[in-house]
Amino acid sequence: MTPRQEPSGAAVRAEKLDFAYPGGPGMRFELSAAAGDIVALMGPSGSGKSTLLNLIAGFERPDSGRVTIGNDDVTALPPHRRPVSMVFQENNLFAHLTVAQNVGLGRSPSLRLTAGDRAAVGEALARTGLSGKEGRLPNALSGGERQRVALARVLVRRRPVLLLDEPFASLGPALRDEMLDLITDLHGEQGMTVLMATHDPRDAERLSRTLVFLESGTVAAVGSTRDFLSGGKSPAFDRYLGARR
Numbered sequence: 001m002t003p004r005q006e007p008s009g010a011a012v013r014a015e016k017l018d019f020a021y022p023g024g025p026g027m028r029f030e031l032s033a034a035a036g037d038i039v040a041l042m043g044p045s046g047s048g049k050s051t052l053l054n055l056i057a058g059f060e061r062p063d064s065g066r067v068t069i070g071n072d073d074v075t076a077l078p079p080h081r082r083p084v085s086m087v088f089q090e091n092n093l094f095a096h097l098t099v100a101q102n103v104g105l106g107r108s109p110s111l112r113l114t115a116g117d118r119a120a121v122g123e124a125l126a127r128t129g130l131s132g133k134e135g136r137l138p139n140a141l142s143g144g145e146r147q148r149v150a151l152a153r154v155l156v157r158r159r160p161v162l163l164l165d166e167p168f169a170s171l172g173p174a175l176r177d178e179m180l181d182l183i184t185d186l187h188g189e190q191g192m193t194v195l196m197a198t199h200d201p202r203d204a205e206r207l208s209r210t211l212v213f214l215e216s217g218t219v220a221a222v223g224s225t226r227d228f229l230s231g232g233k234s235p236a237f238d239r240y241l242g243a244r245r
Contacts, residue, residue: 009036009193010070010083010160017055017065027051027217028065033210035070035160038187038194040204040225043214044240049197052214053163056195057086069161080109085154086163089170092150093138099149100125100134106153117156124155128182144175151182155190162186164196168203180206201241205229213237 014031027048033039041049054060056067058079066075074082085106086092093102100121107117125131128148138146147167154162164183168176184207187194198204204211204225211225213234221234231238 008158008160008191011035011068012056012161012193012195013068014052014056015066015068017052017062017067019051019055019060019062025217029055029217029219031212031219031222033193033195035193036191037210038208039196039210039212040208041195041197041212041214042199042201042204042237042240043220045199047214048217049214050165051217053086053165053195053197056161057084057163058082082161083159084161084163085157085159086165087147087150087154087167089166089168093146095138098135098137099130099141102138102149103152103156106156120156121152124152127155128152143171144179147171147179148182151179151186155186158190160192162192162194164194164198166197166199169199176203177206183207201229213240215240 012033014029017029018026020026029048029052031052041052043049051060055062058074058077062075066073068074069083101111103121103124104111104113104117107113107120125134128151130145130148130152133145138149141149150167168179171179180203183194196203196207208225211223211228212219213221213228213236215236220236223233227233228237
């Protein structure tokens with residue numbers, strides 16, 4: 001991929017974000033991610049990783065507090081107006097649209113694409129190894145190929161923030177490594193800020209610089225990924241890792 005000339009990420013801040021699902025326990029998030037950083041969100045199931053990402057993306061609305069991206073308060077903005085791309089575990093593709101159309105949605109929700117848009121879609125498909133598969137439907141693709149389509153859509157969107165909600169959890173080790181390498185290349189080109197929810201410390205070690213440990217609906221500890229994985233940074237995190245081994 002083409003080397004990026006300058007960082008294009010944006011700082012992300014969750015400030016006193018209070019949220020609760022109906023009948024569920026209250027959560028409160030305080031988080032600051034520097035522009036261009038790659039942050040791994042780790043913690044037990046139910047600790048709030050996906051909820052925090054959904055609050056940043058706008059798919060959930062906080063009961064109080066605010067979300068800022070760069071210098072802008074985006075708390076009241078709907079998801080499509082936030083400078084964010086998000087990739088889910090189920091890759092969020094439309095089954096009735098072709099590969100090229102699914103990627104083209106990143107440029108135009110109505111798929112009214114200019115010549116420049118179509119050229120960008122073709123380039124993104126080439127960069128993600130999908131050339132020649134433009135006309136296929138998602139059900140004709142492998143799991144890894146579907147995730148590549150989702151990442152190609154990220155490429156054409158060129159948003160300063162990328163949110164990853166365990167998108168590689170169902171992939172085998174070799175394909176998982178391939179996808180992580182693709183994210184690394186994408187970050188190298190665009191310099192976006194990346195927040196990735198994961199249960200796997202190998203994902204965090206391979207990709208992230210900063211690790212955020214969540215527990216019981218709150219940010220329990222923040223530090224360098226290396227320090228966390230070396231042990232001793234957080235006893236609760238060490239217990240969490242030990243429970244997974």
